[in-house]
Amino acid sequence: MNNISSTLTSFTEIFSGWIAMPLTITLIGTGVFVTLSLGFIQLKRLKHSFEVVLGKYDNPDDEGDVTHFQALSAALSATIGIGNIAGVAIALRLGGPGALFWMWVTALLGMALKYAECTLSHHYRVINEDGSASGGPMYYIEKGLGPKWKSLAVIFAICAVICSFCTGNMNQANTIAQTFASYNVPIWFSGLFIAFLVGIVIIGGIKRIAAVASKLVPTMAILYVLGALIILLTHANYILPSFLSIFKEAFSLEAGWGGLITVIMWGVRRGLYSNEAGQGSAPIAHAAAKTKESAREGAVALMGPFIDTIVVCTMTGLAILSTNVLNTTDFTGALLTREAFRSGFSFAPDIGSFIVNIAVLLFAYTTMVAWSYYGDRSIEYLVGPKAIKPYRWVYVFFNFLGAILPLTFVWNFGDIALSLMTIPNLIGVIFLTGTLKKITSDYFDRTHVPYKA
Numbered sequence: 001m002n003n004i005s006s007t008l009t010s011f012t013e014i015f016s017g018w019i020a021m022p023l024t025i026t027l028i029g030t031g032v033f034v035t036l037s038l039g040f041i042q043l044k045r046l047k048h049s050f051e052v053v054l055g056k057y058d059n060p061d062d063e064g065d066v067t068h069f070q071a072l073s074a075a076l077s078a079t080i081g082i083g084n085i086a087g088v089a090i091a092l093r094l095g096g097p098g099a100l101f102w103m104w105v106t107a108l109l110g111m112a113l114k115y116a117e118c119t120l121s122h123h124y125r126v127i128n129e130d131g132s133a134s135g136g137p138m139y140y141i142e143k144g145l146g147p148k149w150k151s152l153a154v155i156f157a158i159c160a161v162i163c164s165f166c167t168g169n170m171n172q173a174n175t176i177a178q179t180f181a182s183y184n185v186p187i188w189f190s191g192l193f194i195a196f197l198v199g200i201v202i203i204g205g206i207k208r209i210a211a212v213a214s215k216l217v218p219t220m221a222i223l224y225v226l227g228a229l230i231i232l233l234t235h236a237n238y239i240l241p242s243f244l245s246i247f248k249e250a251f252s253l254e255a256g257w258g259g260l261i262t263v264i265m266w267g268v269r270r271g272l273y274s275n276e277a278g279q280g281s282a283p284i285a286h287a288a289a290k291t292k293e294s295a296r297e298g299a300v301a302l303m304g305p306f307i308d309t310i311v312v313c314t315m316t317g318l319a320i321l322s323t324n325v326l327n328t329t330d331f332t333g334a335l336l337t338r339e340a341f342r343s344g345f346s347f348a349p350d351i352g353s354f355i356v357n358i359a360v361l362l363f364a365y366t367t368m369v370a371w372s373y374y375g376d377r378s379i380e381y382l383v384g385p386k387a388i389k390p391y392r393w394v395y396v397f398f399n400f401l402g403a404i405l406p407l408t409f410v411w412n413f414g415d416i417a418l419s420l421m422t423i424p425n426l427i428g429v430i431f432l433t434g435t436l437k438k439i440t441s442d443y444f445d446r447t448h449v450p451y452k453a
Contacts, residue, residue: 083274
């Protein structure tokens with residue numbers, strides 16, 4: 001196992017060296033392309049997005065499995081994760097306060113990209129014999145670009161299955177198990193308990209996943225954001241200086257062009273990996289929404305990066321900057337965020353620690369639940385519906401393994417698969433932009449009347 005881990009780690013470092021920069025540039029470039037092609041839809045249609053999420057146009061008789069709000073919750077349960085806590089802290093530690101500005105830029109472009117991929121996913125989805133919906137990049141690549149492109153769709157689906165076991169499952173289970181271990185809970189017991197909690201949800205499919213996500217996701221996000229807001233209110237004098245440092249260092253050349261590029265790259269990379277725009281995972285969840293209007297579900301999806309990055313990540317960043325722990329400690333990752341909350345809650349440090357601890361647990365748990373759905377839709381595409389139930393049981397077993405095994409090689413392998421998912425997805429989005437524009441124009445050129453039962 002150590003030899004495998006060492007070999008894979010070396011390979012990952014080489015792979016990351018030559019793929020990270022081109023992949024980041026491609027994601028940003030595609031985001032700019034889609035934004036311009038759709039006339040800054042993320043700004044023009046944000047109000048409409050809120051109206052749809054609040055259920056203004058929900059029709060229970062439409063085909064699909066879940067409501068708009070449930071589809072968004074399911075997608076957010078995978079994207080609002082440990083990256084919102086640890087990823088932001090890493091970006092600030094290695095890129096400085098200016099990295100947060102470039103995370104905002106990434107989120108803004110990601111909103112348009114998320115609209116594009118989720119609209120296409122819903123448009124090309126398949127309604128199965130049992131009435132359930134299946135969609136995602138594998139479907140719009142094959143159906144939108146034609147059968148000759150099926151091999152690209154298969155590559156995406158294979159990478160999605162791998163990611164579901166690794167990035168979306170085993171490493172999350174390990175994080176939870178290690179958190180419990182600090183309270184002297186045996187790793188094996190945590191593994192069994194986590195696997196049980198995941199199993200009772202995912203065996204029920206997307207309807208149960210969405211039902212759980214629609215309750216847990218808002219709860220965990222509100223708890224975490226409220227905690228950060230308390231810190232900001234008690235450190236109000238530091239809010240303006242924090243914003244000034246963000247904007248100043250986002251364009252600073254004090255460390256030369258190399259320093260500026262470092263700031264940009266860390267902000268962009270953490271932003272992209274936080275909201276997952278362009279990676280092709282969220283479209284699988286949004287394809288299940290109950291609606292006849294694909295552009296309507298796309299409008300819902302564009303809220304994902306807004307909530308994930310512009311709201312949650314910003315709260316993490318401001319909590320770290322306003323408490324000055326970035327300059328007074330050597331912590332990084334989740335430890336830095338936890339220290340910020342402990343410092344921010346100086347009147348009750350344990351409460352600050354509890355908020356971060358519970359956020360880590362809930363964020364990781366909902367990520368595991370959501371990624372199981374991404375994996376089972378992908379395995380269904382590759383093998384057929386008979387493979388779904390066996391896949392779910394194997395997923396639960398791997399969840400237990402993730403809690404008890406050292407996961408260096410799993411993280412590395414999962415990161416590679418996640419990167420490789422992005423490439424076929426972006427190809428599909430770029431080549432189907434013409435179709436996307438037609439769907440968008442057709443929808444927004446019409447007047448839409450709220451649904452009344």
